[in-house]
Structure formats: structure tokens, C-alpha cells
Amino acid sequence: TQLLEQSPQFLSIQEGENLTVYCNSSSVFSSLQWYRQEPGEGPVLLVTVVTGGEVKKLKRLTFQFGDARKDSSLHITAAQPGDTGLYLCAGQRRTNAGKSTFGDGTTLTVKP
Amino acid sequence: DAGITQSPRYKITETGRQVTLMCHQTWSHSYMFWYRQDLGHGLRLIYYSAAADITDKGEVPDGYVVSRSKTENFPLTLESATRSQTSVYFCASSEGGSQKTQYFGPGTRLLVL
Numbered sequence: 001t002q003l004l005e006q007s008p009q010f011l012s013i014q015e016g017e018n019l020t021v022y023c024n025s026s027s028v029f030s031s032l033q034w035y036r037q038e039p040g041e042g043p044v045l046l047v048t049v050v051t052g053g054e055v056k057k058l059k060r061l062t063f064q065f066g067d068a069r070k071d072s073s074l075h076i077t078a079a080q081p082g083d084t085g086l087y088l089c090a091g092q093r094r095t096n097a098g099k100s101t102f103g104d105g106t107t108l109t110v111k112p
Numbered sequence: 113d114a115g116i117t118q119s120p121r122y123k124i125t126e127t128g129r130q131v132t133l134m135c136h137q138t139w140s141h142s143y144m145f146w147y148r149q150d151l152g153h154g155l156r157l158i159y160y161s162a163a164a165d166i167t168d169k170g171e172v173p174d175g176y177v178v179s180r181s182k183t184e185n186f187p188l189t190l191e192s193a194t195r196s197q198t199s200v201y202f203c204a205s206s207e208g209g210s211q212k213t214q215y216f217g218p219g220t221r222l223l224v225l
């Protein structure tokens with residue numbers, strides 16, 4: 001059972017374009033994290049969101065947690081080739097403290 | 113160097129052989145995790161540990177064994193490797209509790225022939 005659905009699975013855009021990737025679930029999470037993974041490396045945490053409706057910004061990246069804490073989005077403004085990578089969302093529940101459920105990821109390619 | 117390390121980084125083995133993947137962290141994090149990552153899939157949890165001598169199954173534990181006699185080490189053993197266990201394996205650690213960052217190792221690429 002895939003609890004976290006990410007879309008799109010693949011995204012290829014030109015440098016300078018904007019994009020949004022989505023992470024959706026029918027379950028409620030106490031917190032949600034976004035990770036970025038480059039080829040040949042492990043994932044690295046970008047952000048954690050914990051409050052419904054919360055918006056966090058990290059330079060050109062904007063993260064939003066849904067009001068019902070079932071979904072999240074990642075918006076990148078003016079994408080750059082350095083943004084290329086696999087973006088993973090991961091949800092945490094209070095009943096499973098310490099464990100995370102990962103989505104299948106969105107593979108982003110930004111062409112110069 | 114401080115951090116989380118995995119060894120070996122690459123491994124080729126044959127069906128039926130036993131293989132052990134090592135994971136070591138220097139932060140004294142209480143939680144440690146093993147994931148596998150396959151093409152088209154995100155990270156699937158194999159086993160995790162909340163503390164030394166405490167381990168629990170994740171989403172895909174069949175065919176794997178773990179132990180955690182020391183806080184800093186969390187080896188993963190494939191008792192009798194199968195081709196379906198060809199994958200990239202990631203170890204991670206965290207301080208535990210919700211919202212805590214998981215720090216990932218560089219991964220072990222395992223090929224089972």
C-alpha cells in the first residue's frame with residue numbers, strides 16, 4: 001500500500017521555468033519532510049513542515065503543507081540545472097515516532 | 113570522519129550466498145534504519161532500530177536479518193541472497209521522534225547474480 005503518492009514521477013524542464021511537484025495521501029501526518037537526492041548519494045533533508053497550512057521558503061524553493069496535513073507541494077521558481085535530482089517526500093505519524101513513510105519520488109531534470 | 117558510513121559501497125554476489133552490509137554512525141543517534149531503493153520506487157523500509165538491542169520490521173523485511181549490539185552499528189544481513197534483492201541499500205540514523213531529520217549514508221549497490 002503506497003501511502004504517499006508523488007506526482008509527476010518525471011519532470012524535464014528548461015532552465016528558468018517554474019515547477020510544482022506534489023505529495024498526496026489519504027492519511028494524516030503529524031509532519032512531512034522533503035528530501036533531495038543526487039545520483040550516487042543518499043537523500044538530504046530540505047525541510048520539515050509540521051503545521052497544517054504551513055509555508056516554508058528555502059531560497060527559490062517553497063514548501064506548503066496542506067490544511068488537513070494530508071498533502072504537500074514543492075514549488076521551484078526559476079529552476080536551475082543544479083536543481084536536478086530526485087525529490088522525495090516523507091511523512092511521519094505520532095503513532096510511529098521515529099519512522100517515516102517515503103513517496104516514490106519525482107525525478108527532476110533541468111536543462112541548461 | 114564524523115557521520116554515517118556504509119561498507120562496502122559496491123558488492124557483487126551470487127544467489128544463495130550470505131551477504132552482510134555494514135552501517136556505522138558517529139553521532140550516537142538512537143534510531144537507525146535500513147532502506148532499499150529500486151528503480152521506479154522511493155525508499156522502502158526494511159528494518160529499523162530505536163536503540164541498541166531493539167529492532168523492528170519495516171515494510172519489506174523478508175529475507176533480511178539485522179542486529180544492533182552497539183548504538184553506532186547496524187549491520188544488515190541477507191541470509192541467502194536472491195536476484196530480487198539486487199538494489200541500492202541505504203542506512204540512515206536520526207535522534208528519533210517525529211520531525212527528526214534522518215541522515216543517510218552514501219548507499220551500497222548490491223548486485224545478486
